[in-house]
Amino acid sequence: MDKKKPQHSTSDVVAIVDDLLNKAVQAGASDIHFEPGPNDLAVKFRLDGVLDTIERLPKTLTENIVARLKVLGSLLTYRNDIPQEGRIEVTPERFDKVFDQRLAVFPTINGQRAVVRLFYKQPQLLDLATLGFAQPVLESIKTIAAQNQGVLIVTGPAGSGKSTTLASILRHIISRWPGKSIVTIEDPVEIRIDDVTQVQITPHGQMTFPTALRSLLRQDPEVLMIGEIRDAETAKIAIEAGLTGHLLMSTMHSGNSAAALVRLLEMGAEPYQVTSSVSAVLNQRLVRKLCPACKTKSQSKTTGCDQCFNTGYRGRALICELVELDGQLRKALLAKSDLAALEEILKSRGHKTLLDDGRRLIEAGITDTAEINRVCGTNI
Numbered sequence: 001m002d003k004k005k006p007q008h009s010t011s012d013v014v015a016i017v018d019d020l021l022n023k024a025v026q027a028g029a030s031d032i033h034f035e036p037g038p039n040d041l042a043v044k045f046r047l048d049g050v051l052d053t054i055e056r057l058p059k060t061l062t063e064n065i066v067a068r069l070k071v072l073g074s075l076l077t078y079r080n081d082i083p084q085e086g087r088i089e090v091t092p093e094r095f096d097k098v099f100d101q102r103l104a105v106f107p108t109i110n111g112q113r114a115v116v117r118l119f120y121k122q123p124q125l126l127d128l129a130t131l132g133f134a135q136p137v138l139e140s141i142k143t144i145a146a147q148n149q150g151v152l153i154v155t156g157p158a159g160s161g162k163s164t165t166l167a168s169i170l171r172h173i174i175s176r177w178p179g180k181s182i183v184t185i186e187d188p189v190e191i192r193i194d195d196v197t198q199v200q201i202t203p204h205g206q207m208t209f210p211t212a213l214r215s216l217l218r219q220d221p222e223v224l225m226i227g228e229i230r231d232a233e234t235a236k237i238a239i240e241a242g243l244t245g246h247l248l249m250s251t252m253h254s255g256n257s258a259a260a261l262v263r264l265l266e267m268g269a270e271p272y273q274v275t276s277s278v279s280a281v282l283n284q285r286l287v288r289k290l291c292p293a294c295k296t297k298s299q300s301k302t303t304g305c306d307q308c309f310n311t312g313y314r315g316r317a318l319i320c321e322l323v324e325l326d327g328q329l330r331k332a333l334l335a336k337s338d339l340a341a342l343e344e345i346l347k348s349r350g351h352k353t354l355l356d357d358g359r360r361l362i363e364a365g366i367t368d369t370a371e372i373n374r375v376c377g378t379n380i
Contacts, residue, residue: 013061013065013067013068016057016061017069017072018091020043020054021094021116022093022094025097025118027045027309028047028048029046029047029118030117030159031046031051031115031116031118032044032046032116032118033045033046033051033113033115034062034065034066034069034113034114034115034116036059036062036111036112038059038110039059040056040059041056041059041061041062042056043056043057047311048286048288048289048311048313048314048315048316049159049286049316050288052311062110062112063111063112065114066112066114069088069103069105069116070084070086070105070114072088072103073085073086073088073103073105074087075105080107082107083104083105083106083107084104086103087100087101087103088103088116089101096121097120098118098119098120098121099119099120099192100119101117101118102116102117102119103115103116104117119190119191125164125168126168126171127172128141128142128168128172131161131168131318132317132318133320134320134352137282137320140280140322140324141169141282142172144279144324145172145176145247146176148222148245148247149243149244149245149246149247149277150242150248150277150279151238151239151248151249151250151277151278151279152247152250152280152282153229153249153250153251153260153278153280153281153282154166154249154251154252154281154283154284155254155259155260155282155284156284156285157253158253159286160284160285160286161284161318162251162284163190163227163251164191165282166225166249169249170182170184170223170249171193173223174194180222180223181197181219181223182195182196182221182222182223183198183199183219183224183225184196184198184224184225184227185201185209185212185224185225185227186198186199186200186201186225187200187201187203187209187227187228188201199212201227209226209227209230209231209234210231210233210237213226213237213241217237217246221246222247223246223249224241224246224247224248225248226238226248226249226250227250227251228250228251228252229252231267232267232268235264235267236267236268236269238250239269239273239277239278240273240277242279243277254283256353257282257283257321257323257346258281258339258346259339260281261274261323261329261333262338262339262342264278265333265336271335271336274333275325275329275330275334279324279325280322280323281322281323282320282321282322283320283321283322283354284320284321285318285320285354286316286318286319286375287316287317287318287319287361287367287371287372287375288311288313288315288317288367289314289315289317289367290302290312290313290365290366291304291308291311291312291313291314293307293308293314294307294308294312317361317367319357319358319360319361319372319375320354320357321352321354321357322352323346323351328345328349329342329346355372355376355380358372358375358376
């Protein structure tokens, strides 16, 4: 006789899912991973950029928990063989902290994997001055934002705060020059900004980034923000926009600022167009801050506590490097110099790297050497 699997009522599963969502918000997690394995369902929170296993639930709950998430996200509960994406409505219990919850479900050999991404209301990040840039970098960004044309590219991996930086720059422009026409093209719109026309690109739709960008250039915008330069066609139009009386900002995935310039050339942009249009490249990362509750008096170590889930870290801080194009760099780009040559030029003129900015935070007792090494891939 087959053993019966333990039964869980619908109300049990509803309570479990709601409890996990509430716990994630209380902890400040940016993502909740529901990862099915051969023996259990691992629930992980991404805390300050690092995944931490919070609970392991019985394997028998996997299907019901994912089904509950799909109901919350208005997904097709009867389709378990395709990826699906949706939004979970924010409940009153979480509304004071969270403004959006996005759900993505994907089939695996052990069942459906689900990830909920949480978007928080963070008024402290609305102002460009509060993001944590070193003062010289902050002043340079403000100078670039005051220009009437040119291209600013923000680089870094996913989750490095690029969208937050660009939104704060747009808010700075609005506050200083309230009459400017500002349009964004995003996939999806992550941060809503008052007095800015925001356009959302629908995946697999007819309106692609290049199509939208070409059309919007005829809408008389003064400032344009593109969510990401991800292909040669978008890169070409963005560069041309920066040459024709528009201030354009966008993001790219690259290891450092110099690599972003080389990538533009590899995408087919003409060297003379890059040197004439690109004002600067800002490369940034987020590092975990030492937990203030368990930080030692020397401010260089933490012991771990309940408030930081015994990680020793709580909250994140920004490190960055800014490369502004000057005559020497432009000459090297026109000669189609490789990445090593560009990096040598930057080194020769005392360029402040990500690592240098990280040392600034170590000296201030904000983070530690281990965290800078983890994020920068170094060993200092």
